Amino acid sequence: MFWGRVFLIVGVLFLGSCKKKSELAESDPAFLVTAVKAIQKDAPLYLEAIGHVESIERIKVMSRVEGELTGVYFKEGDYVKKGDLLFTIDPRPYEAKLKFAEGTLAENLANLKLAQEKVLRYTTLVQEEYYSEIDYRQLQTTAETDDALVKKAEADVEDAKINLNYCWIYSPIEGKTGILQIDKGNLVRANDQNELITINQISPIYVTFALSEKFLPTVQKYQCKNPNLPVNVSYEDFKEDTFKGFLEVVDNQVDPETGMIKFRGKFDNEDKKLWPGLFVRTRLILDTIKDAILIPSEAVDYTQNGSIVYVVNKDKTVDKRNVKLGQRIDDQIIIISGVEKNEMVVTDGMLNLYSGAKVQLQKTEKENEPL
Known part of the structure; x- marks a missing residue:
């Protein structure tokens, strides 16, 4: 009888303990995270560099005769056409x-x-x-x-x-005038080192950039398919003010000191937003990757064991997955393997996450931002 009571008490205590553990497990707080869907779409394969905007023609206008500058027929910063009268020297x-x-x-x-x-x-x-x-x-x-x-x-x-x-000086090209270097009424000397004005051709215009010599075979490979590879440039963000041109020239030698080779793209620049002397982000588009999987780059965690992401399951738990990364495109990155289309990946709040952890979606975006 005594031992029966003991076993009864122990059983009650054991069941109570299990119940408390179960309640504690169920009451574990979920991690607040932000997640977005992986998207599938065509993405560009490109090489990126810093480009320098250059005029196709840049003319320093000088006088070939000596005399008094008696006429200036434009305003500084004006666009002039080829053959427009610029100056007169006392004839x-x-x-x-x-x-x-x-x-x-x-x-x-x-x-x-x-x-x-x-x-x-x-x-x-x-x-x-x-x-x-x-x-x-x-x-x-x-x-x-x-x-x-x-x-x-x-x-x-x-x-x-x-x-x-020579007393009548005409514009040799179409372009934009700069700052006048000598005022009307002053004496002009023949072939003086100081030009009267500089004219830059603005449209069309060049962008010159350099890539490592190791990329030359790759560029040549894709040039066989398309001799005029697209070149896109932007001031900073390719989502705004992107200018489209094409690859016109690949230099005929590699710089032996730097191991770099020069490339030159040509742009119509009809809106005249590309300005000589500017430095711009430049992308040489080699090809298009069909049906690429893209996720925000902040969703990727870089560890000693490789790159990982946390994928949100339907039951609001997460899987920790190793992924193989492709090219980064602005704030997105191509996933070669490890994530499928429309799967939700955590972009914020993954510091303490682990496989099987419960999460609460603080903010869910229906779709990743397009390219």
């Missing part, structure tokens, strides 16, 4: 030089005509020995000298015309 000294050269030419032409007439007149007399051979040769020499003077005078006239035309 009066060069007009005078042209008139002088033309007068000298006329004088030499008159002398040549007279000398040729004398040679013609005395030719018969020399043949009939009525005129000295020596004097006749002197007449011929005079005619030849006058002919040479005429040619020299013609060259002087042509040179004077060229210099006179």
